[in-house]
Amino acid sequence: MPVTSDLDGDINSIIGGFPETVPPLARPSLEMMVHVMDMTVDAILLVDLETKYITYANKSAMALYGLSKQDLPSIRITDFSPKKPYRTIQWMKQVFEARPRPLPFRTKHRTQDGRILEVDIVAKYVALEGRPCFLFVVRDLSRRIRSSRQLRSSVQKLRQAAFVDNLTGAYNRHYFVEKVLPKLSCPCSMLLLDIDRFKVLNDTYGHLFGDAVLIQLVEIIKQCVRSKDPVIRFGGEEFLVVLPDVGPDKCLEIPERIRLQVADHRFSNKGQNAQVTVSIGTLAWDDRCPLVIPEFIDDLLHQWDNLLYKSKTEGRNRTSFGIL
Secondary structure (H helix, E strand, C coil), X not given: CCEEECCXXXXXXXXXXXXXXXXXXXXXXXXXXHHHHHCCCCEEEEEECCCCEEEEECHHHHHHHCCCCCCHHHCEHHHHCCCCHHHHHHHHHHHHHHCCCCEEEEEEEECXXXXXXXXXXXXEEEEECCEEEEEEEEEECHHHHHHHHHHHHHHHHHHHXXXXXXCCCCECHHHHHHHHHHHCCCCEEEEEEEECCHHHHHHHHCHHHHHHHHHHHHHHHHHHCCCCCCEEECCCCEEEXXXXXXXXXXXXXXXXXXXXXXXXXXXXXXXXXXXXXXXXXXXXXXXXXXXXXXXXXXXXXXXXXXXXXXXXXXCCCCEEEEEC
């Protein structure tokens, strides 16, 4: 009862029995077949059709499921799926009806020590010495699936790292260019924030304190905006906040909320404390705006700079507002 595989290693078919035209001497002995199956990497099980008891397990199956020779007489194939044994029964019926064609099946099996395995199975109805059985060839997918999940997780982390500022956890300028800018629409508002006298703050308290201020500032901003509003570290101490669907008639409240929250917050780190303020330039547009926003981002940045400069020259700790 040899098992054949295609070139990529997936079980392709299970050939049960030999035609009468094959001379007896050309047929492998039962002992040789058992020897061959014990050398197979995939787990192989013989299951009695009527009782569902496992009558044979090769060495790979014994190792995979944690079985011993003493276990076999008392183990049914449904014991590997204790929560949903009916699915195994249904599938075996399908295999029987499809005879002599083998059927593939993917499921989860529980081992003797309680581990859950994700497995691919190819099964076929066979008759051994006149007794109807099912031949199961089982391939453990757990390691492959686990590796695949770890790879997806690593890729996701790399993608996240490419778009997130390492220090503050805010999005970075690359995220703005790649993800935010192409989707800008009308109405919308954007806030450009700059920490007032940040160089003096760094020179007075040190760069570690300056880093703590940046981190705490992002936390304050996120508390003042919606979860869907991207907070972007645009430069050293400059931050951009995008407010989708917020037009000129609704955009004044949020920058003022941020400004006041920052001014009221006591920034601290390792025993050092300081009051910090921000200047904000807010630019808004509605659906009457004729500009295709992504194509005019340089003009927008120039206007933001002008608004921010206005807030700085008028005394800092204030918001300037403009409409496209």
